[in-house]
Amino acid sequence: MNISTILDMAAEAFGDRIGVVSGDSRYTYAELRAAAVNAAAAIRASGAKYVALLDVNSPAAPVAIYAAAYANVPYVPLNYRLTAPEINELIERVAPAYLVTSADYAKLITPRADVQVVDRATFLSLPATSEEPTPADDPREVAVQLFTSGTTGKPKAAILRHENLSSYIFGTVEFAAADENDAIIVTVPPYHIAGISAVLSSTYACRRMVQLEGFDAKAWLAACREHGVSNAFLVPTMLQRVVDHLHDSGEPANLPALRALAYGGGKMPLTTIQKAMALLPEVDFTNAYGLTETSSTIAVLGPDDHRAAASSEDPAVRRRLGSVGKPGAVEIEIRSDEGQVLGPEEAGLVFVRGPQVSGEYLALGSQLDNDGWFPTKDRGYLDAEGYLFLDGRADDVIVRGGENISPGEIEDVLLGHPAVADVAVVAMPDEQWGEGVAAAIVLKPGSAAEVAELQELVKASLRSSRVPQRIVFKDALPYNELGKVLRRVIRQEFV
Amino acid sequence: MAKTVLKAGGRFKSAVCETQVMVIKAPAGEFTLSCGGADMIAPTATGGGDLDPAQAGETLIGKRYVNADESLELLCTKGGKGSLALDGVALEIKQAKQLPSSD
Incomplete structure (x- = not known):
């Protein structure tokens, strides 16, 4: 071993x-x-x-x-x-x-x-x-x-x-x-768990690794064509850039060798994966969810799941395009804040168990409980067939007057507004409620939206406790190099 | 026949062919692990003897071998002519459970 x-x-x-x-x-x-x-x-x-x-x-x-x-x-x-x-x-x-x-x-x-x-x-x-x-x-x-x-x-x-x-x-x-x-083609940096698992998996599969020093959509497309790349892994931001590049340049995708494209490392916007599937209809898409502490992937939404979800009339199947799929070689369960195991459709904390799960830090030791379960600190729920849906990090939950509010559901509603290009919902200090809801929004070029109409949209789709009490408009949101939005930086805006 | 304790991570080689294996999982207790009809030996030990023609079903690199209840699992890390057996009972190839490629 x-x-x-x-x-x-x-x-x-x-x-x-x-x-x-x-x-x-x-x-x-x-x-x-x-x-x-x-x-x-x-x-x-x-x-x-x-x-x-x-x-x-x-x-x-x-x-x-x-x-x-x-x-x-x-x-x-x-x-x-x-x-x-x-x-x-x-x-x-x-x-x-x-x-x-x-x-x-x-x-x-x-x-x-x-x-x-x-x-x-x-x-x-x-x-x-x-x-x-x-x-x-x-x-x-x-x-x-x-x-x-x-x-x-x-x-x-x-x-x-x-x-x-x-x-x-x-x-x-x-x-x-x-x-x-x-x-x-490997474009995630060597210090990321996906970079390490790509090396190990590719070696074991005896699959040639094509390395790029950094990521750039044009260079990525060129390298895929030059080396006849059959498999790729991208974080959502990278896939977004490939989609945007193809859309803006009008260049045909022209990737005849590409068979499988896996993505993970952050939340994939529904519109990006839909566009990518339309641009690359022959490609098998796989969503891989994993953490550093779990030696990479623990759940996968496979190519058949993608196609079934994209073509289904059934809303319960359609929404799976936004899920991270089913557990791989591990077990997954959802628990309440009090530690009770929850049933299908009940949102709580995601726990994982299996031999690939280390859940251990130097000096701090093992974070596994007595039965070997690791708290991912991600929030989410399973559907009746065992598909896992993620709902943000436990630390990002807004606790307003004792009510847990997930930023994700509010972000999804705001992204549905035709003028909204990007959004992050965070907690802000509130004297009455402890925490309140705030939103940083990036509008599409040449588009306009009023604070009041955005608030009304959330109120009509969800409920009044979800309505952002403050909304600021930004030119761009801060992201780290792997496409994770830096919520702690955005929270500073509202302090 | 010499009995030995099998532990996850342990490595053995055949005394009579090129086969090498690594233990993925093993039940507690002592067992006789053989390849090509002869007891398997430590990777650094020197082999010898002849392959038993009745035990020459070939072991394939990258395949996983299990006993009937799958309490023992070996990974073949180098292929060879001999076939594997635990306490005289032939091991079988475990069917791979393939997941969609994620990396």
Whole structure:
């Protein structure tokens, strides 16, 4: 149950197949394994307790993941978009470390004796070793440590053990399932759980990975065509940009090789997925819901679900286009704030259980309850057939006079107004109710809407307690680089 | 026949062919795990002996092998000519439960 086995098997069965494509460089699975084994020897010699990566996507990311596993130290990719002080604080938390980086990010690092900084090019051309690696047999060893984005206070260090990641891969991916010509395009950054699971899943499926350093709709489309990309994963904002680009440029999609497009990492606007399905009718869409603490995907809305929902007259089936689907290799249950297990259509807190669920942070320990359930801190409900609908983060719920109000339902109503392009509903302090409802709205160019008519729309569709007592109009809403709206920044507007 | 404790994460290789396996899950207790008619050995140990032609049904890389009640599950990490058995009873290929590709 060591994740290095994944690469061993791909190299054994399809050693000559191209595993990674990045710009002009190509790595076969045998070359990828050789690079990881050589790097593992250098890591062991350094005495490091962690292998850190501070860099954009490149072959160094998969090599570092597997090299860390061969050397039996955790792999910890760092967010290169943080400020220099934030980055150095994280480096201090993983020292002594072997830190792989490139020129753009090396300058952000404050040198220290217990951190060996290695340039990406050097890391990828280390001398060959005759030493065969001896990865740990203990499945409880830590494979990956990820710093969560942490909305308050210091980032938490989520721990993923070999047994968590291995059960996810062995339980959901079929070995060597990919054809020789298949390719997946990876655009999520290496420090995101989806970036790590993409490497592990693709290696196990023996599917060629095409890497892009960053995301740009035009470059993404060009790379898909150039490399005959068959599979893709995008966060909703990226898919939105692809849809917008195709719409605005009038360019035909022209992606004959693309068969499967998975998305996740945030809420997908209904209009975006509908447009994407119309633009790419041959493509199989999959919505994947997962968390860092669950080793990636725990629920999937598959291609058949998408097509059934889009073509159904039944409102209960139609609305599933907005669901994240059914549990994968895990169990999911919904509980009330008091801890009672709820039935279908009853909204509450989402709990998950299964071997891929780590639910553990360094220093804080395991967050699983006695029966092994992890509180995702997402709110949601299941329908009668077990489809999961998410309803925002528990922390985002507005508590108005003891009544729990979900921002999502109000946002959906406001987005239905023809002039509204984007909206975020947040809590604002209120003397009478404790918290009140506030909305930040972006109008479509050339469109207009009055505060009163927007308030009336919410009142007519929901009820008066849901009506935003304050509405501000903005040019744009703040998002992080993965397309998550920064509610804490918006809340500041109303303090 | 030597009996051994099987633990998740444990690795074994065949003494008489190229087969290697990793334990995904295992029941408590001691068992005889064999491949090609000979007891499986530690990955670092040296094998020897001949493949039993009656136990040469081939083990395939990437396939998962289970006993009747699926309390034992092995992943074949390297294929070989021998077939796998637990306490003399042949293991069967477990049908993969494939989920829609999400990454």
